[in-house]
Structures are given as structure tokens and as C-alpha cells.
Amino acid sequence: MTLLEVSGVSVSFDGFKAINNLSMQIGEPELRAVIGPNGAGKTTFMDIITGKTRPDEGRVIWGESSVSLLGMNESRIAQEGLGRKFQKPTVFEDQTVRENLAMALKNPRGPFSVLFYRKTAEGAERIEEIAREIGLTDHLTRKAGELSHGQKQWLEIGMLLAQDPRLLLVDEPAAGMTPAEREHTTDLLKRIAKTRAVVVVEHDMEFVRRLDCKVTVLHEGSVLAEGTLDHVTKNKDVIDVYLGR
Amino acid sequence: MAYTSTWQKFSTRPAMPRRGLIARNPSVLYFLLALAAFTLGVTLLSEATGVGVLSTSFVKTLGKTLCLCLVAVAMDVVWGYCGILSLGHFAFFGLGGYAIGMWLMYARTEIIVAESLAASPIPPTGQEISEAIASQIFGVVGSSELPAIWTFADSLFLQLLAVVLVPGLLALVFGWLAFRSRVTGVYLSILTQAMTLALSLYLFQNESGLRGNNGLSGLQNIPGLEDASQASISIAFFWASALALGLGYVFFAWIVSGKMGSVIRGVRDDEARVRFLGYHVEHYKLFVFTLTAVVAGIAGALYYPQAGIINPAEIAPIASIYLAVWVAIGGRGRLYGAVIGAAVVSLMSSWFTGGGAPDVNLGVYVIQWTDWWLVLLGVTFVLVTLFAPKGIGGLFDLVADWRAPHRHEDYGPDASAKRAEEGEE
Amino acid sequence: MLRALCLTLALCLLAAPPAADAQGELQSLLQTHSEEILDPSFRTVGTAVDDLVASGLPAVAPFLTRWQDKEVWQRTSDGLFFFAEETGDDQLTLYDIASGDEVGTAPDDDFEQSKPNGGVRRVIGQALVQFRLSSPDISDRRQAVRSIERNPDADQLPVLRDTIEGESDPSLKARKERLATLLTARFGESTEDRIAAIETLSDDLSIDARAVLNQILDTDAEVAQTLPDDVNVARVLQPGTDMPLAEAYETLVDEDLAPARTSPSEIRAALEANIEDGRVAGIPTGQLGDPARRHDAYAALAEAGTVPPLVTEADMEEAVAAHVFYAEYDEDDPAITDAAEAAMSGVTTRVGVNQAFDLGLDALSLASIYFLAAIGLAITFGVMGVINMAHGEFIMMGAYTGFVVQQIVPDYTVSLLVALPLAFAVTFGAGVLMERLVIRWLYHRPLETLLATFGISIALQQLAKNIFGTQARPLTSPGWLDGAWVLNDVVSISYIRIAIFVLALVFLALLLFVLKRTRLGLEVRAVTQNPGMAASMGINPDKINMLTFGLGSGIAGIAGVAIGLYAKVTSEMGQDYIVQSFMTVVVGGVGNVWGTLAGATLIGGLQKQIEWFNPSNTLAAQTYMILFIILFIQFRPKGIVALKGRAAGD
Structure with missing residues (x-):
């Protein structure tokens, strides 16, 4: 089933076409890797889906009832079930791991419901569960700023999970990780993708190979090739683009 | 590693049961105890209820200081916790003062007018009374008509409502406009400053209906309490201010703790991230901005009856900047820091500028503090910003560290990395 | 008056030489009119004056x-x-009437003074005008x-x-002709003239021409039972729309056409005067x-x-x-008033156009x-993301520098150049x-920079107060900047404002040159757009920041001298400009010279326009x-000229 359909999307900044007539579909559940050289438009692509950037043209259609995500603001889109993890780990360093997770936990988002929010047993349980999943059970009361780089990446993925999204957009999750941490991350993403749609943006081929999933290659703002990793790496265009650089 | 065991000890605790506000924030309890002790002390030393060591004017100064502490706490919540450097909260403070001042002035003039009209053989009509009040109040700006905004000035209840509603609505409308167009950072600060300037310029005009630069005066005379001495009125207002500060403190401590506090601190640290978690950041900012504006208004309504006079100069942008200075010196992001900052700086300021501080003779030049206090304050402020970003409140961290020295090691290797990273940005 | 006296003396001297042989003639002429x-x-x-003139x-x-x-x-x-001339001790110093030479002193008992009253003096004055108008001395004629x-x-x-x-x-002839036209318009003998x-006059913008038209068009409010036929009616006034009802009634009362209203205080007084046994007309x-x-x-x-009975509504x-x-x-003549109305409407349109132009000049100078x-x-904000609250104090510092220089160098032109x-x-x-001592340590903490610079601002302000006192200090402009360029009676602009405009243009050109054509400008732009990348290209951002901040502050100093020339120099003058400067930067968009210009x-322009709508109230205008600016930000949060890229701060 198609969860997200991007069709004919273009956007330009000061005359530079960052995204050029891009179309793509993501199913549910699905694990998808998006690769491409620098400046291929990977981050802009995510910006458009999450509402940070408005495209000049094209459609972004979401879910069973085919609602358009264009015109919604970031928080509204997030409430629709889209979670995003940034390239640089962005967690609230001043707050504990538990607070970070609690903030992300799927609950009413209005100021008054938050103000009168009372902790529930399920909530606490869910936090423990996620903490186990991301291996931070022992660090729940620590300040997030004190975690190592890899732990922060996981915490951010954990926060995504706590949001209980239908689609996770993950931007270079393995950047700056040790090999052991990478392996752990791959497992985690594959596990998550069993129940949800996960889009991983990455340019580390080794990591993508380990994900073992369908790959979309972006180049100059549009899709160059799509298929298994083996399939796309044999594609002549892809070879030109990668070797040409 | 050494710290692992410590953390294991914590994590073996069962899922955290819900604990009371005070249990989560012991500082609230300490603060309330200190406030209670201070109130008791002043009561016992005052003229009206105690041995009379403290003069009435000094009790008023202390009462006013408590109000300033309250508005500083509000400022700390909006700036220190939510990251909005508002240069407009003293304007809300002033609006609260104007709202209550209108009733005080109207009601008192009404009593005076009624007395003078009672001498004539024919009792006055309602219109005659209101005309006489209007010419009493507005004679100074050459008018004898009651402006439309004074329609409800005869009702204490409605004017008390205005204390809350006027700053609240202004903050709501302004905040809605500013936040929805995603004005942030210094831009927002400048915009709030512009709002404050516009308001004070507006009030400076006689056409504003609030007596232009004369402002409202005689507010220390409380209608209906003509027989009470200023000494007892001052201690009553002192108590009211202490109560308001206590309640306000607890209220804001409740707001900034728990999940709400978590979200607004998130907004402060990384607005975009909070947005991608599905929170409408604008709603939270608007909520905090408006709520603190209302509390600022209440603080102002308690302050100006003790000050006796309010005029548009009080609302000028500089006042709001001083408010930020107090909070910064006291230490933002902690409520008691704001209280300490406001109390210390405002009391010191009146001590220095009031000629209380002794001159310093350097031989070649005599430093008179009335002339040099602002220079000292400015320089101190720069030094605090540079070398003690946590302000006076940061000293409490040193105490806490000293009592629990092991915490020092707990900063992971990334704490410094994070700083380095920020530096590169 | 004094000038008239001097003039008279000059006239006397001129008239003196040929007077000798005419002496007897004047005296005898006077004798024939001795009484008058x-x-x-x-x-x-x-008659006496006419005879004298005719002689x-x-x-x-x-x-x-x-x-x-x-x-x-x-x-x-x-x-x-x-x-x-009376010398004080009942003595008179006498002068000959023809030559003006002193002829001795005498006790005043034997003399009688001629004291012409106001009306007479006017007759004499008119006769004099004739003399002066054809006097050989041009300044006299003027x-x-x-x-x-x-x-x-x-x-x-x-x-x-x-x-x-x-x-x-x-030129004087043209002026006389024009004056004759003005006088003809008001006092001409025939309607045609x-x-x-x-x-x-319909294309004359001068104030006196407009005054003439206004005088011709002067009206009086009148009231009558029916509209009379024999008067030149300007317009009929509808009570209730053209004038309030109460005012119309007051007119009737003034003309004794209706009984006066009884005011509430009169009612009260009447009641008080008629109290009997604690009752008025039976009412307690x-x-x-x-x-x-x-x-x-x-x-x-x-x-x-x-x-008297109450006048009801x-x-x-x-x-x-x-x-x-x-x-x-x-x-009385409708033909004349019609012509004047027509001329007036033409004049009003032209005045409007010229006022708009004048307003434009004012706006330009303010801009x-x-x-x-x-x-x-704008430069410091754009390049470094730093809002300098002490910027206003730098303006003040520049103005005081100008003041101090003027104390040392007495020549105003030289002192300005210094x-x-x-x-x-x-x-x-x-x-x-x-920048070295404070700002450098606070990069990436913009709000704290704002507050720290505010601390510097209050310290500098108080310091200036301690040094120069609280009273305003003058900064005198050189003589060649005095006065104004006057196009006509509506459009004029002072030379100082023109000079400031030129100064602004010079700085605009200079800045554009520095930013677009020099190595420093290139590096500044590089740091503005991407500091990290600039650093990796071998640009020292530290040095660039320092120079940029210096440059921004330096221009503030220049602005201070310029502002000081037409406004007063006080320790608080910076505060008057800082908020407007912020507004300019915010509205214009940061990091761009053109943006600041647009802002x-x-x-x-806006401020002048609002002041024009409500000229009495500059507070309201501000x-x-x-x-307006708060609303403007709603629609263009990044200003008129929005900068794209990292510096835009998204």
C-alpha cells in the first residue's frame, strides 16, 4: 500500500533547481534507502516532505485518505505521523533522556493538555520499552548532553519511535558512529521497518548494503535510478555520476 | 567507568511515581520559607504592626521590590525558560498599574467631589458628579470630558478585570502576530521593544485619555480607607505583594516543571526540533508570553498603589531592558535567580542613586555614586554576561557541587565537544 | 522702525545739498498750511500733504x-x-527743516509740537511711499x-x-508689476481689471497671492428668515451637517432671533434661588x-x-x-468671487502638488x-549577526567629537572637515x-550580545553625562550651510539637509565600492554568506569581524556629526535614533546596503506622510x-531585501 506519494515536485532557490520534477512512492511497511552525491537534493527532499520547504510545483500525497501535505505546517505534518531525524543529532541536551522521550511520546500536543498532563503507567512503560530498544535503559536519568555521539543518535531514533510515526525519515544515521554502533543501528532500523515505513538518506554505500533494501538514487534533484542496490550500482548513469565526481 | 555504577543505582529504581511539586523542586520550599521569614520580619519591624524600626516609606520600597521580583519571575519564565527575550514585559506591568490606577483615581476623586457638592442645598445629579470628576482629573490636560476608556473606572471589579485582560489581550494579539510570522531571536526582541516604545509614546499624548505625561497620581490614597494610616496601608500592600510573589512563584514553578517545562525549554533550545515532534511551537510561545504578561500586569497593579504615581516614562523601553538585566544578573533559567536579581539590583540602584552610598575620594577625583552608579551597573552587567552567564544564582550551583562533589565527574566526554561544535557553527 | 529711521537719515543726507536755495520755498509752503x-x-x-507732494x-x-x-x-x-529733539532739561535741539543742519538750542516754552495721530500718520505714510517708490536709491525703493x-x-x-x-x-520692476496685480485683484477700480x-494669480504659488485670493473669498456666517437676493452668497449652511444644531441655535441667540438656552448650572442656580422651606416648587x-x-x-x-421657560430640543x-x-x-460682486474661486481651485491643486514634492524632499532628507x-x-548585524545596542551611543560619541573639535578649531568649515x-x-x-573585549566572546549568543551591548550603552551614556553635563551642546554648522534652498513659497529645503543627503549618497557609494570592489569587501561578503566556508578558504573571520564592527561603528560616528549639525547634542541623543535604526534594519532586511537604503x-517617507496627515502630533506619527512596522513584519518577516543563504538564519 502506498503511504507517501511524491509526484512532479520542483523547487528552486535563487534560480538554482534543488529539486527537479521528482517523483517517488513509499509503501507501508517499507525500508527505503535514498542515496546520491552531495547536492543531489536529499535534504531538500526531506525538507519538502516535512513541511520545512514549500515546493514551487508538484504534489505530496499522504495516507489512505490521500491528503496533501503541502500547506500543512511542520507540527501538523508531524502529528499526521511523519517523524524526522536530523543529520546532526538534535536532542534536548539540557534535559534527561527520560524527559526527551516523554516529550516525544504520542500524546495530545496542545499547550493545555500538556500543562495538565499526568504521567501514566503506560507512558512510563513505553519509555522503558523504547529505552531498551535503543539501549539507553541505564541512562534514563542522565542529561542528554552527557551522552556520547552514537547514544545521541539512538536517542533521537528513540524519540522518533516514541512519536509512533507511520513514516520515519532518517538522515545519515550512521554518521560518526563506530562500526559496532553502525551494526546496532542497522539492526534497529530493519526492525523498525517491519511495522512502519522508513526512509534512510545516506551516502555510505556499505551501510546501505547492510540495510538490504530498495534503493533510490537522486541526482541533480531528480530520481536517477531505483531498485536493489546491486541493480542500481550496475546502472550506467549511476556509475557515471559517482565516478564522474 | 566510574560513573556507570552511580547511574545504575538510579535506574534500578522502579518507574518514577508521581511526586509533588515541592518534592520535585525543593528550591520552591526554600524560597517560600525565606519569603515567609522575610515577611514576618518586616511585619515585626514595621511601624503599623511592629516595633517601628522600618519607616513606612521603606516598607513601601520593600513591597514594591516584591512586585518587581514577581515581574522578574515572569520575565525569567518567558526568557530564561522559553527563550523569548521580551523587551515588553515592563509595558504589561505598566498597563496593570494604569488599569488599577484609573479606579484609584476615579474613586478617590468621586469621594472628594461628592464632599464638595454636598455643601450645596440641592443634591447633585449623576451627570454633575461625573462632569466634576472629569474636570478634576482632566483639568491638567485642558479637558473636562471623561474619555471613553474611563467608562468602567467606577467599578473596582471591572478595573481589576482590566488588570488581567488589558496586558493579556495585548500580549495575545501582539504575540500571535509576531510568532505566526516566525519572528525569533533578536528580531523578536526588537519588535517587542518597538511595541513598548509605541505604547509609551501613545500614552505620552494627552489624547490617549490617560493624562499624557502627567500620568495618574495620588494612587497611594486608597478610596474607602481614608481613615487608615499610610503605615497600615503600606504593610497591607506589603503582605499582598508577598502573597502575590509566593503564589506567582509556585504557579510558575508548576508551569516550568513537568512536561510543560520540558516542552518550553525544548522551544528555547531547539525550536525546529520541537516542531518536528508535532508541537505547535507558536501556541506554546503565545501561551507563555500571554501568561507572563498577565502576571506582569498583576505585579504592576500591586506596585503602583505603593509608588503613588504612574506615568508613561515608567513604560519606556529602557525599563523593560532593565528587567532583562535584573534577570540576567540574578541568573536566568531559575526562578529564584530572577527574584535575587530583581531584589538586589533594584534595591542597590535606589541605594546608590538615592545618595545612600558614600562617595569615594580618589584624591584627584571624587566618585559620586549618583553620577557613577549607571556606569558601574553597565560595566557589571557586561562582566556578568561575559564571565558569569549563570548570574548570582550560579553561586547556588557551586554550593550544590560542593555538597555533592561526585556530580562533577558525571559530565560525559561530549559536554566539551558540544561546546566546540557550537563554536564552529 | 529703527530701519525706517536710518533710512530717513540717509534720505536727509542725500537731500541736503540742493536744499539751500529751496529753503524758503518749503517753509513758506508750510506757512500756508500752518494750522493743518x-x-x-x-x-x-x-490738502496740505497733497500740496507738499505737488511742490x-x-x-x-x-x-x-x-x-x-x-x-x-x-x-x-x-x-x-x-x-x-528734546534734550531732557526742557531744552530743544533745533534743526533746519530744509537742510537738516543743527541751528542751535532753545527752551521748549516757546515751541509747540505737532503730534499727528494714527490716521494722519497713515496719510503721511502713503505720501511717503510715493517718494520712496521713485527714490533714486534702489534699496529705498525695495x-x-x-x-x-x-x-x-x-x-x-x-x-x-x-x-x-x-x-x-x-527685477524690481517685475516685482512692482506683480504687486500691482495683487493690489488690482483686491482694489482695482473696474470689475474687468x-x-x-x-x-x-491662478498659477501663482506665493503666499501673498494666496492671501489675496483668500481675502477676496472671505466670508461671514449670516442668518436670516429667508435667503436674501441682494447679497453675494458663498454657500448655504445646513444645520446638522455643515454645522452642529447647537451652534446654529447659538447663532440665533446671538442675533436675538431666539431665547437663550438655560444651562444646567443656570438651572441649578435658579432652583437654589427658589428654595422655600426645603422645597422648590413643592418638590423636596x-x-x-x-x-x-x-x-x-x-x-x-x-x-x-x-x-424663563426651558428651551427644549x-x-x-x-x-x-x-x-x-x-x-x-x-x-459684493459675484463675478469677482467666482473668478477668485476658480483661481483658488487652480492654486490649491498646484499647491497640493508642490506640497507633495516638498514632503518628498523632507522624506528624502529624513531617509x-x-x-x-x-x-x-545593518553591516554589523548582517555580517556578524550582532545587534549593537550601543550603536546610538556611538552616534552620540561622534557628535561630541564634533563638539570638542569646535572648541579647539574656531573655523567652522575647518572644524567640520577635521x-x-x-x-x-x-x-x-x-x-x-x-569587539575585542566583549562581542568576540559572545558570538552565537545573540541575545546576550544584545544585552551586553546594552550594558555598554548605559555606561557610555552616563559617562557622557558625567563629562559633558546634561545640557545640550551646540554643534554649529559653517556659514555656507546656513539658510535654505527655496524653489517657491511651498518647496524649500535647508542646506544642512541637502548636505546630509549628499553625505549619505557619498557613504552609499563608498560602501558599495568597499563591499563590491575591494578585497576586504569580498571577504566580508564571504563571511556574511558562510562563515565556516570563508574560514576554510583562508579568510580570518576574526579580523573581518573586527574590521566590520569598526567600520559600522565608524559610520555611526560620522552620522553623529551629521545629526549634531541640525539636532542638539546630548548624552541621550543616541536613544532618539536607535529604535528607528533598528526599524530601518528590520524593515530593509539585514546584510544588504540596498536593503538598508530601502528601509x-x-x-x-512613512514618518513624513503620517506627520502630514496629523502635523500637530509627532508622537502619534511615531x-x-x-x-505599521509590526504589521509589515507580518508580510515580509525578512525585510524588503531578504538575504538568502546561511545568514538569513533559518
Whole structure:
């Protein structure tokens, strides 16, 4: 089933076409890797889906009832079930791991419901569960700023999970990780993708190979090739683009 | 590693049961105890209820200081916790003062007018009374008509409502406009400053209906309490201010703790991230901005009856900047820091500028503090910003560290990395 | 008055040499009118003056002048006239009336002074004008024309006309002709003459031409039972729309066409005067606080005839409806008023256009001030993301530098030339110092920078107060900057403002050159757009930041000198410009010279426009302007010229 359909999307900044007539579909559940050289438009692509950037043209259609995500603001889109993890780990360093997770936990988002929010047993349980999943059970009361780089990446993925999204957009999750941490991350993403749609943006081929999933290659703002990793790496265009650089 | 065991000890605790506000924030309890002790002390030393060591004017100064502490706490919540450097909260403070001042002035003039009209053989009509009040109040700006905004000035209840509603609505409308167009950072600060300037310029005009630069005066005379001495009125207002500060403190401590506090601190640290978690950041900012504006208004309504006079100069942008200075010196992001900052700086300021501080003779030049206090304050402020970003409140961290020295090691290797990273940005 | 006296003396001297042989003639002429001259009256003096003028004697003009000044005395013994001055001890210093030479002193017992009254002096004055208008001295003639311009009078018209022909100076001749037109429009003999004159005024923008038209179009409010046929009605006034009902009724009362209204205080006084046994007309006084009961009591008194009856609203309406209210021209001839109305509407349009142009000039000059004040701020904000709250104090510092230089260098032109670069140097140094000591440590903490610079701002302000005191210090502009460039009576602009405009242009060009054509500019732009990348390209951002901050502060110093030239120099002057500068930067968009220019133009233009709508209230103008800016930010949060890329801060 198609969860997200991007069709004919273009956007330009000061005359530079960052995204050029891009179309793509993501199913549910699905694990998808998006690769491409620098400046291929990977981050802009995510910006458009999450509402940070408005495209000049094209459609972004979401879910069973085919609602358009264009015109919604970031928080509204997030409430629709889209979670995003940034390239640089962005967690609230001043707050504990538990607070970070609690903030992300799927609950009413209005100021008054938050103000009168009372902790529930399920909530606490869910936090423990996620903490186990991301291996931070022992660090729940620590300040997030004190975690190592890899732990922060996981915490951010954990926060995504706590949001209980239908689609996770993950931007270079393995950047700056040790090999052991990478392996752990791959497992985690594959596990998550069993129940949800996960889009991983990455340019580390080794990591993508380990994900073992369908790959979309972006180049100059549009899709160059799509298929298994083996399939796309044999594609002549892809070879030109990668070797040409 | 050494710290692992410590953390294991914590994590073996069962899922955290819900604990009371005070249990989560012991500082609230300490603060309330200190406030209670201070109130008791002043009561016992005052003229009206105690041995009379403290003069009435000094009790008023202390009462006013408590109000300033309250508005500083509000400022700390909006700036220190939510990251909005508002240069407009003293304007809300002033609006609260104007709202209550209108009733005080109207009601008192009404009593005076009624007395003078009672001498004539024919009792006055309602219109005659209101005309006489209007010419009493507005004679100074050459008018004898009651402006439309004074329609409800005869009702204490409605004017008390205005204390809350006027700053609240202004903050709501302004905040809605500013936040929805995603004005942030210094831009927002400048915009709030512009709002404050516009308001004070507006009030400076006689056409504003609030007596232009004369402002409202005689507010220390409380209608209906003509027989009470200023000494007892001052201690009553002192108590009211202490109560308001206590309640306000607890209220804001409740707001900034728990999940709400978590979200607004998130907004402060990384607005975009909070947005991608599905929170409408604008709603939270608007909520905090408006709520603190209302509390600022209440603080102002308690302050100006003790000050006796309010005029548009009080609302000028500089006042709001001083408010930020107090909070910064006291230490933002902690409520008691704001209280300490406001109390210390405002009391010191009146001590220095009031000629209380002794001159310093350097031989070649005599430093008179009335002339040099602002220079000292400015320089101190720069030094605090540079070398003690946590302000006076940061000293409490040193105490806490000293009592629990092991915490020092707990900063992971990334704490410094994070700083380095920020530096590169 | 003093000038007139000097002039008279000059006239005397000029007239002196040929007076010798005419001496007897003037004296004898005076003797024939001895009575009218000694004790002149408005009605009788005319013939005497006419005779004197007709004689064509050169000594007549000085005589008339001194007569007007009450300096003519008659010796009782022989009836001879002298000029005389009282010396104080009952003595007179005597002068010959023809030559003006001193002829000795004498006790005043034997003399009688001629004291012409106001009316007489005017007759003499008119006669004098004729002399002066054809005086050989051009400044004298100018003087005469000016005095007619100031106090136009019907009698002067023929006199003026007669002298136009013989006027040798072309510019003065043109002026006389114009003045004759103005006088003809008001006082011309025939309707045709007047209409023709009025029509030529329709493209005249000067204040006196407009005053002439206004005087012709002067109206009086009148009231009558029916509209009279024999008057020149300007318009009929509808009570209720053109004038309030109460005002219309008051007019009726003033004309004794209706009984006066009884004011609430009169009612009260009437009631108080009629209290009997604690009751007024049977109503207890205690109930008179109720307006209805009070009305009853008064009505009862009126019925009894004790007080005049109350004029009700209905009475007023009825009385007003029974009359017609209209405005009547002072001028009786409708043809003339019609022509004047037509000319006036033409003039009004042209005045409007010219006022708009003048407003444009004002706005431009204000914009250039804002540009100078804000551009430094914009540069530092754009390049470093730093809001410098002490920017206003740098402006002040520049102005005080100018003041100090003027204390040392007395020549204003030289001191200005010294002050401008020196102010730049001083504030550049202060800026660099501040950047090194404070700002550098606070990068990426913009809010704290804002507050720290505010701390510096209050310290600097107080420091200036301690050094220079609280009173305003003057910064005098050189003589060649005094005065204004006057296009016509509507459009004018002072040279100082033109100079500031030029200064702003120079700085705009200079900045554009520095930013676009120099290595420093390239590096600054690189740091603005991407500091990280710039650093990796070998640009030292530290140095760039320091220089940028110095440059921004230096320009503030220059702006300070410029502002000081037309506004007062006080320790608080920076505060007057800082918020406007912020607004300029915010509205214009950061990090772009053109943006600041656009912002300054918008804000300057807007402020002038609002002031034009409500000229009496600059406070309100500023209030509305700020409200506008807050709304403007809604639609263009990043300003008019939005910068794309990292510096835009998204």
C-alpha cells in the first residue's frame, strides 16, 4: 500500500533547481534507502516532505485518505505521523533522556493538555520499552548532553519511535558512529521497518548494503535510478555520476 | 567507568511515581520559607504592626521590590525558560498599574467631589458628579470630558478585570502576530521593544485619555480607607505583594516543571526540533508570553498603589531592558535567580542613586555614586554576561557541587565537544 | 522702525545739498498750511500733504518722515517750523527743516509740537511711499515695495502704477508689476481689471497671492428668515451637517432671533434661588438629585413665571428650521468671487502638488539621516549577526567629537572637515575595542550580545553625562550651510539637509565600492554568506569581524556629526535614533546596503506622510509608524531585501 506519494515536485532557490520534477512512492511497511552525491537534493527532499520547504510545483500525497501535505505546517505534518531525524543529532541536551522521550511520546500536543498532563503507567512503560530498544535503559536519568555521539543518535531514533510515526525519515544515521554502533543501528532500523515505513538518506554505500533494501538514487534533484542496490550500482548513469565526481 | 555504577543505582529504581511539586523542586520550599521569614520580619519591624524600626516609606520600597521580583519571575519564565527575550514585559506591568490606577483615581476623586457638592442645598445629579470628576482629573490636560476608556473606572471589579485582560489581550494579539510570522531571536526582541516604545509614546499624548505625561497620581490614597494610616496601608500592600510573589512563584514553578517545562525549554533550545515532534511551537510561545504578561500586569497593579504615581516614562523601553538585566544578573533559567536579581539590583540602584552610598575620594577625583552608579551597573552587567552567564544564582550551583562533589565527574566526554561544535557553527 | 529711521537719515543726507536755495520755498509752503500742520486731523491734512507732494521739493520727503515721527515743532513767536529733539532739561535741539543742519538750542516754552495721530500718520505714510517708490536709491525703493507688500492698501495702487514705468531695475520692476496685480485683484477700480488680475494669480504659488485670493473669498456666517437676493452668497449652511444644531441655535441667540438656552448650572442656580422651606416648587430638595425631578421643579417654576421657560430640543429645531444659515462673501460682486474661486481651485491643486514634492524632499532628507544612522548597524548585524545596542551611543560619541573639535578649531568649515574623519577614527577605535573585549566572546549568543551591548550603552551614556553635563551642546554648522534652498513659497529645503543627503549618497557609494570592489569587501561578503566556508578558504573571520564592527561603528560616528549639525547634542541623543535604526534594519532586511537604503526610504517617507496627515502630533506619527512596522513584519518577516543563504538564519 502506498503511504507517501511524491509526484512532479520542483523547487528552486535563487534560480538554482534543488529539486527537479521528482517523483517517488513509499509503501507501508517499507525500508527505503535514498542515496546520491552531495547536492543531489536529499535534504531538500526531506525538507519538502516535512513541511520545512514549500515546493514551487508538484504534489505530496499522504495516507489512505490521500491528503496533501503541502500547506500543512511542520507540527501538523508531524502529528499526521511523519517523524524526522536530523543529520546532526538534535536532542534536548539540557534535559534527561527520560524527559526527551516523554516529550516525544504520542500524546495530545496542545499547550493545555500538556500543562495538565499526568504521567501514566503506560507512558512510563513505553519509555522503558523504547529505552531498551535503543539501549539507553541505564541512562534514563542522565542529561542528554552527557551522552556520547552514537547514544545521541539512538536517542533521537528513540524519540522518533516514541512519536509512533507511520513514516520515519532518517538522515545519515550512521554518521560518526563506530562500526559496532553502525551494526546496532542497522539492526534497529530493519526492525523498525517491519511495522512502519522508513526512509534512510545516506551516502555510505556499505551501510546501505547492510540495510538490504530498495534503493533510490537522486541526482541533480531528480530520481536517477531505483531498485536493489546491486541493480542500481550496475546502472550506467549511476556509475557515471559517482565516478564522474 | 566510574560513573556507570552511580547511574545504575538510579535506574534500578522502579518507574518514577508521581511526586509533588515541592518534592520535585525543593528550591520552591526554600524560597517560600525565606519569603515567609522575610515577611514576618518586616511585619515585626514595621511601624503599623511592629516595633517601628522600618519607616513606612521603606516598607513601601520593600513591597514594591516584591512586585518587581514577581515581574522578574515572569520575565525569567518567558526568557530564561522559553527563550523569548521580551523587551515588553515592563509595558504589561505598566498597563496593570494604569488599569488599577484609573479606579484609584476615579474613586478617590468621586469621594472628594461628592464632599464638595454636598455643601450645596440641592443634591447633585449623576451627570454633575461625573462632569466634576472629569474636570478634576482632566483639568491638567485642558479637558473636562471623561474619555471613553474611563467608562468602567467606577467599578473596582471591572478595573481589576482590566488588570488581567488589558496586558493579556495585548500580549495575545501582539504575540500571535509576531510568532505566526516566525519572528525569533533578536528580531523578536526588537519588535517587542518597538511595541513598548509605541505604547509609551501613545500614552505620552494627552489624547490617549490617560493624562499624557502627567500620568495618574495620588494612587497611594486608597478610596474607602481614608481613615487608615499610610503605615497600615503600606504593610497591607506589603503582605499582598508577598502573597502575590509566593503564589506567582509556585504557579510558575508548576508551569516550568513537568512536561510543560520540558516542552518550553525544548522551544528555547531547539525550536525546529520541537516542531518536528508535532508541537505547535507558536501556541506554546503565545501561551507563555500571554501568561507572563498577565502576571506582569498583576505585579504592576500591586506596585503602583505603593509608588503613588504612574506615568508613561515608567513604560519606556529602557525599563523593560532593565528587567532583562535584573534577570540576567540574578541568573536566568531559575526562578529564584530572577527574584535575587530583581531584589538586589533594584534595591542597590535606589541605594546608590538615592545618595545612600558614600562617595569615594580618589584624591584627584571624587566618585559620586549618583553620577557613577549607571556606569558601574553597565560595566557589571557586561562582566556578568561575559564571565558569569549563570548570574548570582550560579553561586547556588557551586554550593550544590560542593555538597555533592561526585556530580562533577558525571559530565560525559561530549559536554566539551558540544561546546566546540557550537563554536564552529 | 529703527530701519525706517536710518533710512530717513540717509534720505536727509542725500537731500541736503540742493536744499539751500529751496529753503524758503518749503517753509513758506508750510506757512500756508500752518494750522493743518501744527494740529493735523485725518480729514483736513490731505490738502496740505497733497500740496507738499505737488511742490516736488526734495526736502518734502525728509520733512514728511520726521513729521510722521513727531519731530516737527513750531516756534510760537514767529510761526516757523523746525525739526527738534528734546534734550531732557526742557531744552530743544533745533534743526533746519530744509537742510537738516543743527541751528542751535532753545527752551521748549516757546515751541509747540505737532503730534499727528494714527490716521494722519497713515496719510503721511502713503505720501511717503510715493517718494520712496521713485527714490533714486534702489534699496529705498525695495523697502517701499516691501512695506506695501506687508500692508497692502487701496490708495497705494495708483501710486505704485505710476512708478512702474520709470523703474530702471528690471527685477524690481517685475516685482512692482506683480504687486500691482495683487493690489488690482483686491482694489482695482473696474470689475474687468480685477477679474483679469485674479486670473493671472491662478498659477501663482506665493503666499501673498494666496492671501489675496483668500481675502477676496472671505466670508461671514449670516442668518436670516429667508435667503436674501441682494447679497453675494458663498454657500448655504445646513444645520446638522455643515454645522452642529447647537451652534446654529447659538447663532440665533446671538442675533436675538431666539431665547437663550438655560444651562444646567443656570438651572441649578435658579432652583437654589427658589428654595422655600426645603422645597422648590413643592418638590423636596432631597429629590433634586434626580434629573427628572429637577426638570419637574424647574418646569413648575417656569410655569409660575419665576424663571424663563426651558428651551427644549424641539424648540431649538423649530427655531433653527425657521431660519436659513449661509456664508456671505465680503466682496459684493459675484463675478469677482467666482473668478477668485476658480483661481483658488487652480492654486490649491498646484499647491497640493508642490506640497507633495516638498514632503518628498523632507522624506528624502529624513531617509538619508536614518540611512546614515542605520547602515553601520545593518553591516554589523548582517555580517556578524550582532545587534549593537550601543550603536546610538556611538552616534552620540561622534557628535561630541564634533563638539570638542569646535572648541579647539574656531573655523567652522575647518572644524567640520577635521571632525568628520576624527569622529570616524574615534568610533572606529571604540568599536574595535568593544569587539575585542566583549562581542568576540559572545558570538552565537545573540541575545546576550544584545544585552551586553546594552550594558555598554548605559555606561557610555552616563559617562557622557558625567563629562559633558546634561545640557545640550551646540554643534554649529559653517556659514555656507546656513539658510535654505527655496524653489517657491511651498518647496524649500535647508542646506544642512541637502548636505546630509549628499553625505549619505557619498557613504552609499563608498560602501558599495568597499563591499563590491575591494578585497576586504569580498571577504566580508564571504563571511556574511558562510562563515565556516570563508574560514576554510583562508579568510580570518576574526579580523573581518573586527574590521566590520569598526567600520559600522565608524559610520555611526560620522552620522553623529551629521545629526549634531541640525539636532542638539546630548548624552541621550543616541536613544532618539536607535529604535528607528533598528526599524530601518528590520524593515530593509539585514546584510544588504540596498536593503538598508530601502528601509530608510520607507521609514523616512512613512514618518513624513503620517506627520502630514496629523502635523500637530509627532508622537502619534511615531506610534502609528511602529504599528505599521509590526504589521509589515507580518508580510515580509525578512525585510524588503531578504538575504538568502546561511545568514538569513533559518
